[in-house]
Amino acid sequence: MTKMKRRTFVGLAAATTTALSMPSIAFGALPRVVVIGGGAGGATAAKYIAKDSKGAIDVTLVEASKRYYTCFFSNLYLGDFRAYGSIGHNYYGLAVNHGVNMVHEWALSVNNAAKKVNLGSGESISYDKLVISPGIDLKFESVNGYSAEAQSKMPHAWKSGTQVQLLKNQVKGMKKGGTFVMVPPPNPYRCPPGPYERVSMIAHQFKKSNPTAKIVILDPKNKFSKQGLFMEGWQKHYPGMIEWISAETHGGIKKINAATMEFETDLDTFKADAASVVPAQRAGRIAMNAGVNNGDWCPIVPASMQAQADENIYVLGDASIAKSMPKSGFSANSQAKVAANHIRGSLTGSKVFTPRFANTCWSLVATNDGIKVGANYKATDEKIDKTSGFISKTGEDSNLRKATYEESIGWYSGITSDMFS
Amino acid sequence: MKSKFILLSIVVCFFLMNKSYADQKQLVGADADYGEHLFGECVTCHNSTGLGQGIPKITGMKTSQFITKILAYKTKEKENAVMQMVAERLGEEEINSLALYLSKLK
Numbered sequence: 124m125t126k127m128k129r130r131t132f133v134g135l136a137a138a139t140t141t142a143l144s145m146p147s148i149a150f151g152a153l154p155r156v157v158v159i160g161g162g163a164g165g166a167t168a169a170k171y172i173a174k175d176s177k178g179a180i181d182v183t184l185v186e187a188s189k190r191y192y193t194c195f196f197s198n199l200y201l202g203d204f205r206a207y208g209s210i211g212h213n214y215y216g217l218a219v220n221h222g223v224n225m226v227h228e229w230a231l232s233v234n235n236a237a238k239k240v241n242l243g244s245g246e247s248i249s250y251d252k253l254v255i256s257p258g259i260d261l262k263f264e265s266v267n268g269y270s271a272e273a274q275s276k277m278p279h280a281w282k283s284g285t286q287v288q289l290l291k292n293q294v295k296g297m298k299k300g301g302t303f304v305m306v307p308p309p310n311p312y313r314c315p316p317g318p319y320e321r322v323s324m325i326a327h328q329f330k331k332s333n334p335t336a337k338i339v340i341l342d343p344k345n346k347f348s349k350q351g352l353f354m355e356g357w358q359k360h361y362p363g364m365i366e367w368i369s370a371e372t373h374g375g376i377k378k379i380n381a382a383t384m385e386f387e388t389d390l391d392t393f394k395a396d397a398a399s400v401v402p403a404q405r406a407g408r409i410a411m412n413a414g415v416n417n418g419d420w421c422p423i424v425p426a427s428m429q430a431q432a433d434e435n436i437y438v439l440g441d442a443s444i445a446k447s448m449p450k451s452g453f454s455a456n457s458q459a460k461v462a463a464n465h466i467r468g469s470l471t472g473s474k475v476f477t478p479r480f481a482n483t484c485w486s487l488v489a490t491n492d493g494i495k496v497g498a499n500y501k502a503t504d505e506k507i508d509k510t511s512g513f514i515s516k517t518g519e520d521s522n523l524r525k526a527t528y529e530e531s532i533g534w535y536s537g538i539t540s541d542m543f544s
Numbered sequence: 545m546k547s548k549f550i551l552l553s554i555v556v557c558f559f560l561m562n563k564s565y566a567d568q569k570q571l572v573g574a575d576a577d578y579g580e581h582l583f584g585e586c587v588t589c590h591n592s593t594g595l596g597q598g599i600p601k602i603t604g605m606k607t608s609q610f611i612t613k614i615l616a617y618k619t620k621e622k623e624n625a626v627m628q629m630v631a632e633r634l635g636e637e638e639i640n641s642l643a644l645y646l647s648k649l650k
């Protein structure tokens with residue numbers, strides 16, 4: 124029985140291991156990996172390549188900032204559930220614990236043929252394998268009237284940094300009984316439930332200090348992530364405060380004016396006392412520069428996260444087309460581990476395991492009311508295919524919602540320590 | 545074909561229900577390297593530095609206890625959407641490899 128069980132099981136769920144051929148490496152020199160971008164994808168990739176290769180690969184992380192403020196939980200900061208300092212992280216752990224070389228500079232361009240990254244300082248670093256995880260750039264022009272200047276009056280707060288503090292000040296300073304307008308981005312964008320969690324946290328702020336305030340969401344879409352769950356939560360916790368207007372209903376945002384704070388649609392012109400506008404997005408510029416994009420995003424080989432355009436470059440996280448995975452920090456972290464394993468295999472001949480991807484996104488609707496959605500994925504030839512998943516249900520009891528919120532706190536501490544320590 | 549299916553069902557039932565499985569000394573198909581690799585999936589949620597805030601700590605657990613707990617999620621005996629999803633795609637080889645790797649962690 125035992126024998127048979129073993130055979131059947133191995134046959135059913137075999138973990139395939141492939142040994143990749145080792146490239147010829149100059150005697151004495153360690154193979155070099157350069158990672159551009161120290162966020163959810165890049166920090167994780169740098170750490171895992173350095174940690175698992177135990178000194179056999181030289182890893183350099185090029186990251187513009189010395190401190191990384193996570194976009195994840197920035198909404199909780201808006202709702203006063205987190206202090207700003209608690210969402211900031213440094214890179215000492217990567218350097219000290221894993222020997223990652225930190226270079227705090229902008230990567231300006233990539234020379235694919237010479238396998239070099241050119242830095243802002245004028246210096247360049249050569250690589251055997253390059254990982255690009257630059258996150259997103261914003262397409263300001265996608266919303267008529269929005270611009271780099273308008274972002275201080277109508278913060279997008281969709282990249283880490285000071286924008287989110289600015290937004291919070293504007294929310295807190297909004298006149299009593301005023302109107303806040305939220306413009307979410309069109310698909311695809313980073314963090315599908317993010318704009319709706321943001322609205323929830325702003326409503327939570329208003330409920331405490333400005334209870335007659337209103338929130339109008341002018342959506343360029345006709346449906347959104349976890350819609351039923353958010354709508355139920357808004358009705359329950361913030362009755363009458365939030366109005367979601369779909370593209371079908373308002374007919375499109377024709378023009379916005381940051382000076383007068385007006386939003387012109389077919390339906391009406393909306394006047395805001397404070398606002399957040401999140402425009403359409405594309406892969407961070409360096410990905411375009413390296414020529415690994417096709418339009419706004421970068422096509423990848425699902426099994427390894429290698430760019431389809433250059434086998435020596437891996438693209439992770441938001442910048443990649445990792446259909447059907449959403450653009451999230453969890454996804455980027457999961458993709459980074461697949462790429463790290465593949466890179467190590469190709470540079471040192473270590474075992475390459477069957478790729479396994481996963482994602483879970485928690486959102487906070489109100490105090491102790493957390494919801495979640497998650498899925499497992501596997502690589503096929505065409506895409507990263509969903510194999511199973513779950514989503515919170517409407518009408519769940521409050522103990523489960525509280526436990527879900529507590530899980531999200533555990534996840535935040537888990538993923539940030541996974542990235543940075 | 546049919547007999548093969550019945551055999552498979554018996555095998556699966558045996559795997560899921562045999563309590564002594566958890567105490568088996570021999571971790572069938574276990575590979576510590578594979579376990580370490582798989583553990584990367586867990587530490588996105590289970591803080592690797594051992595903090596157990598919001599999500600329980602899983603390092604330092606006895607092998608048999610670990611296997612019993614994973615199987616409870618896999619059989620959906622224990623409720624938790626994320627852990628049921630995690631356990632769902634762990635086969636015998638994965639569970640045993642994780643168990644072996646975890647037993648070697650201090």
Ligand SMILES: Cc1cc2nc3c(=O)[nH]c(=O)nc-3n(C[C@H](O)[C@H](O)[C@H](O)COP(=O)(O)OP(=O)(O)OC[C@H]3O[C@@H](n4cnc5c(N)ncnc54)[C@H](O)[C@@H]3O)c2cc1C
Pocket residue numbers: 159160161162163164165185186187188191193194195196197198228229230231256257258259280281282313314317318321407409439440441442450451452453454455483484485
């Ligand atoms: C409001 C909000 C809430 C969110 N909530 C969640 C959540 O709850 N869960 C979740 O999983 N995800 C969440 N996300 C999404 C998550 O933040 C992103 O998906 C994730 O950060 C993507 O990782 P990345 O590595 O692709 O990019 P990033 O994390 O943005 O990292 C990119 C890094 O690259 C650096 N960089 C870029 N270009 C260069 C260059 N040329 N040279 C040097 N450095 C460069 C940047 O400074 C940055 O540090 C949220 C996002 C937002 C906006």
